[in-house]
Structure formats: structure tokens, C-alpha cells
Amino acid sequence: MNKKILIVLIMLITLISGCWDTKEPERMLYIYGVGVGYKDGKIEIYTQIIDFANIAKSEQPPNPNNIQAEVGHSSGKTEQEAFYNLYKSMDEELYWGHLAYIVFSEDLLKSGKMDSFINPFIRFLNTRYLTWVYSTNEPLKEVMLVTPILNKAISLSKLSDPLNSFRQDSTIEPLNVRQLILKLDEPSYEVAIPSVSLLHNWETEKEKNMITTLNGVSVVTPKGFKGNISGDKAKGLPWMDKKTKRAELSIMLDSEGKRYITGNGKVDAVKVTPIVKNNSVSFDVNIKMEVELGGFQGSIKEKTVKKEVEKEVKKEIRDTFKEGLSIDADVYNLSEYLYRKDPKAWKKLQKNGKVELNENSIRNIKVDILVNSGRKNFKETLRR
Structure with missing residues (x-):
């Protein structure tokens, strides 16, 4: 009898051994957006961490008073150092598989350091080539703290889901990382990155709401920034x-x-x-x-x-x-x-x-x- 019990236990151990190294979803933080800036000779990183528990499978968060996302900030001499500094303030492991968009500040584009972020980005196994790319001259933190109108799920924002609003207004075509790389690698080695600005033209009975809009493009090359075309000129x-x-x-x-x-x-x-x-x-x-x-x-x-x-x-x-x-x-x-x-x-x-x-x-x-x-x-x- 003892031998039979021992054999059963050994068989059970072999079945559960494959789960020992799995990561529990609730023990991870999910990065959804990244803002990259440049200030005083350092790379500035802003990360938007999204709470999928408050979004679930619906388009509307279960509790409108719950916080859907938080934005963290760090800096460093390189983008890797900036991220390591950010990791030190995190309670859980950061997962990159749901990253939806990247926003580059104009200062970063003018510094010519965009490629220093893109090169390691495409080598990381969890990131995707279909991540959306934007530029802005607005404060990165404010851009990434914007929530959709009527408190819709933040996963449906203009930055993370631009194709939805593109059907209604096609003035500025969305751009992803794959297209960015291809355009910079083909004549004339230029790319027009959609430019994000902030507006305050929506309001509730309590307050005015800040929203994002694509108002033009920023033209960049592999070496730097050429300028903006916006408004009626676009x-x-x-x-x-x-x-x-x-x-x-x-x-x-x-x-x-x-x-x-x-x-x-x-x-x-x-x-x-x-x-x-x-x-x-x-x-x-x-x-x-x-x-x-x-x-x-x-x-x-x-x-x-x-x-x-x-x-x-x-x-x-x-x-x-x-x-x-x-x-x-x-x-x-x-x-x-x-x-x-x-x-x-x-x-x-x-x-x-x-x-x-x-x-x-x-x-x-x-x-x-x-x-x-x-x-x-x-x-x-x-x-x-």
C-alpha cells in the first residue's frame, strides 16, 4: 500500500512541476504606454501602468470612481538606466506584452536620440512592431494621464486605439513602430509622426475634461528633427x-x-x-x-x-x-x-x-x- 501511495505522489509531482515557474497575473504590473523625453542631458521616461481589473472585458470600467491607470517617472543617462531606476520603485514585475503606444517629446526628437530607444525596443521579445507612435510638445505626464470621454475604458483612448477615430476623421494617419522603421529605411529617409496636443473643449457638470487630439505631424529623420506641420497647413x-x-x-x-x-x-x-x-x-x-x-x-x-x-x-x-x-x-x-x-x-x-x-x-x-x-x-x- 505504501508503495502505491508513493507512486501516485511521484506521478502528481511530475504533473504540477510545469507550473512552478508560472507568473500569477495579479502579481504583475502591465505597462500600456511609454513617454520618452529629454531634459538636462538625461533621458526622461514616463510609464503608464493600466489596471485591467477595472476594465475587465467591458468597454466601461465596473466602478467609474476606480483609478484605471497610474503614470510613473524616472530618468537616467540612458533609457536602460532610466527604466532600471523605475524598476526600483515597483512592487511587482513589469510586463511589456500589452504596450499599446509610445509618445516622443519634441526635445527628445531634437536631441537625435529616438533611435537609442527604438533599437533596444525592437530587440525585446515582449514588445510588438504594431505599437503606435506619436510626438508631442505637451508635458508627457499630462498626455498620458488623459482618460477617454465619459470615463470609457482607457484601453479605448485615441492613443491606444487610433483606428477607431480615424474612420471618422482621417486627416492624420496613425503610425506604428513597423511603419516608422520602414519609412526611415527608405528614400527619402523621413517619416511624419502624428503629433498629439491637449484640448479642454469637453466638460461635465463638475469640471472641464482634458482630451487628446492629433493636430499635425512631426517630420523626423534617422539623425534628428526637421519640424512640425500642423493645423490648416496639414x-x-x-x-x-x-x-x-x-x-x-x-x-x-x-x-x-x-x-x-x-x-x-x-x-x-x-x-x-x-x-x-x-x-x-x-x-x-x-x-x-x-x-x-x-x-x-x-x-x-x-x-x-x-x-x-x-x-x-x-x-x-x-x-x-x-x-x-x-x-x-x-x-x-x-x-x-x-x-x-x-x-x-x-x-x-x-x-x-x-x-x-x-x-x-x-x-x-x-x-x-x-x-x-x-x-x-x-x-x-x-x-x-
């Missing part, structure tokens, strides 16, 4: 991107500037053709897009709408292109179009991966437009 970006699903477009319907209409633009196709002559290159742009009109007063003609949409789209494309030239940036990656179409010409004309561009480098812009009035005709529903 309006041309969506029209040169076939991923644009819905972007705002306001046009004027009379010469007196008293009658405007706003529609939603969707880009169906973008074709850029390099034209090489002697020792220079120019580009022809062909865009196919759809425009859905919102409410309007009075009757309008489809021909008029098409004419004004084409005029405004061309203007916004050229305005953004000129703004890019002012910071020596190829915002539409025209150099890459030449690189793909005619490698020999690109090799002859390029310098540090870029061809020389000027305000006349975009020779022609053609816009084919399909207009949807949202109704059967272009007449107003309620007539005076």
Missing part, C-alpha cells in the same frame, strides 16, 4: 493618401465669401508620375475621390461643387507641400515615387536619399470627383 496630407476614409473639406459657393458648404472627402486612388527631364524631375498627381455633402441651404449645382472641390483640394495639397519645403521635408514622399519608378534616374538625381524639390516640383494635379448629395438631388429639403 490639410493637404489626407488627399495624397489612398487610406483616407473621411476628411473634412469646406468650399465656398459664392465670390462674396458668404456661402460655404462642408463635405466629407474619401480618397479612392492616388497616382504620382515622375517626369524626368535632363537633370531635374517633376511630378504629375492624379487623384480619384468621393465627396459626400452635408446640409446646405438653397439649390446648388453638381458642376459648381466639383469645380470648387477640385480648386480647394489642389490648394490644400500645394499649401502643405510648401510648408514641408520650408522645413526641408518631402511630405508626400515624392523621392520614393521616383525611386520605385526609375531607380537609375533616382540614383543620378538624389542626394542623401532625396531629390531636389521646389514649389514647382508638383507640375500638375488632376482631381476626379464623384459627388454624393446625400439625397436624390441637389435641392434643399425645406424651401423658404
Whole structure:
């Protein structure tokens, strides 16, 4: 009998031995966002630790009064030293597998030390290439402490889930680590990182709420920071991107500037053709897009709408292109179009991966437009 009991015990030990080195979920901290800054010659690290117990599987936290996240801070001569300093203040082990986004401060980008963070980041087994990337000139701590409107789960914030809001406003395309690396490794070796700013235009009966918004892009290279394109100057970006699903477009319907209409633009196709002559290159742009009109007063003609949409789209494309030239940036990656179409010409004309561009480098812009009035005709529903 004793031998039988001993055999059973030995068998049970072999079954449970594989669980001895497992880590209990409640004994770990889950990092969800990282902010990287640079100040006084040191790397500044901000980490957002998220509490999945308060989020569970629903879109709304079980108890709205519970804290969904905390932000920790540390600094060091290197990013590794900064993280080790942070580890010293933690009660539990830090898990990186749920990291959703990274925010770089402008100071960090200007210091040229972005690669010192990206290089070890992609070598770490628990991190993912699909982590979203942003830039900001706002305080990193404030950006990372923002919670969604109506106290929605913090996992549904704009920074951690940008594709959701991108369907409604496609002005600034989200960027992940994989795309960042690819763009910095291809001509013209530049990348436009979505820029985050803070707004206070939402409020409850108790207080004003701070929210995040993507107001433009920061153009960076492997060596440093070129500058920002934001606000109205960034309006041309969506029209040169076939991923644009819905972007705002306001046009004027009379010469007196008293009658405007706003529609939603969707880009169906973008074709850029390099034209090489002697020792220079120019580009022809062909865009196919759809425009859905919102409410309007009075009757309008489809021909008029098409004419004004084409005029405004061309203007916004050229305005953004000129703004890019002012910071020596190829915002539409025209150099890459030449690189793909005619490698020999690109090799002859390029310098540090870029061809020389000027305000006349975009020779022609053609816009084919399909207009949807949202109704059967272009007449107003309620007539005076």
C-alpha cells in the first residue's frame, strides 16, 4: 500500500512541476504606454501602468470612481538606466506584452536620440512592431494621464486605439513602430509622426475634461528633427493618401465669401508620375475621390461643387507641400515615387536619399470627383 501511495505522489509531482515557474497575473504590473523625453542631458521616461481589473472585458470600467491607470517617472543617462531606476520603485514585475503606444517629446526628437530607444525596443521579445507612435510638445505626464470621454475604458483612448477615430476623421494617419522603421529605411529617409496636443473643449457638470487630439505631424529623420506641420497647413496630407476614409473639406459657393458648404472627402486612388527631364524631375498627381455633402441651404449645382472641390483640394495639397519645403521635408514622399519608378534616374538625381524639390516640383494635379448629395438631388429639403 505504501508503495502505491508513493507512486501516485511521484506521478502528481511530475504533473504540477510545469507550473512552478508560472507568473500569477495579479502579481504583475502591465505597462500600456511609454513617454520618452529629454531634459538636462538625461533621458526622461514616463510609464503608464493600466489596471485591467477595472476594465475587465467591458468597454466601461465596473466602478467609474476606480483609478484605471497610474503614470510613473524616472530618468537616467540612458533609457536602460532610466527604466532600471523605475524598476526600483515597483512592487511587482513589469510586463511589456500589452504596450499599446509610445509618445516622443519634441526635445527628445531634437536631441537625435529616438533611435537609442527604438533599437533596444525592437530587440525585446515582449514588445510588438504594431505599437503606435506619436510626438508631442505637451508635458508627457499630462498626455498620458488623459482618460477617454465619459470615463470609457482607457484601453479605448485615441492613443491606444487610433483606428477607431480615424474612420471618422482621417486627416492624420496613425503610425506604428513597423511603419516608422520602414519609412526611415527608405528614400527619402523621413517619416511624419502624428503629433498629439491637449484640448479642454469637453466638460461635465463638475469640471472641464482634458482630451487628446492629433493636430499635425512631426517630420523626423534617422539623425534628428526637421519640424512640425500642423493645423490648416496639414490639410493637404489626407488627399495624397489612398487610406483616407473621411476628411473634412469646406468650399465656398459664392465670390462674396458668404456661402460655404462642408463635405466629407474619401480618397479612392492616388497616382504620382515622375517626369524626368535632363537633370531635374517633376511630378504629375492624379487623384480619384468621393465627396459626400452635408446640409446646405438653397439649390446648388453638381458642376459648381466639383469645380470648387477640385480648386480647394489642389490648394490644400500645394499649401502643405510648401510648408514641408520650408522645413526641408518631402511630405508626400515624392523621392520614393521616383525611386520605385526609375531607380537609375533616382540614383543620378538624389542626394542623401532625396531629390531636389521646389514649389514647382508638383507640375500638375488632376482631381476626379464623384459627388454624393446625400439625397436624390441637389435641392434643399425645406424651401423658404
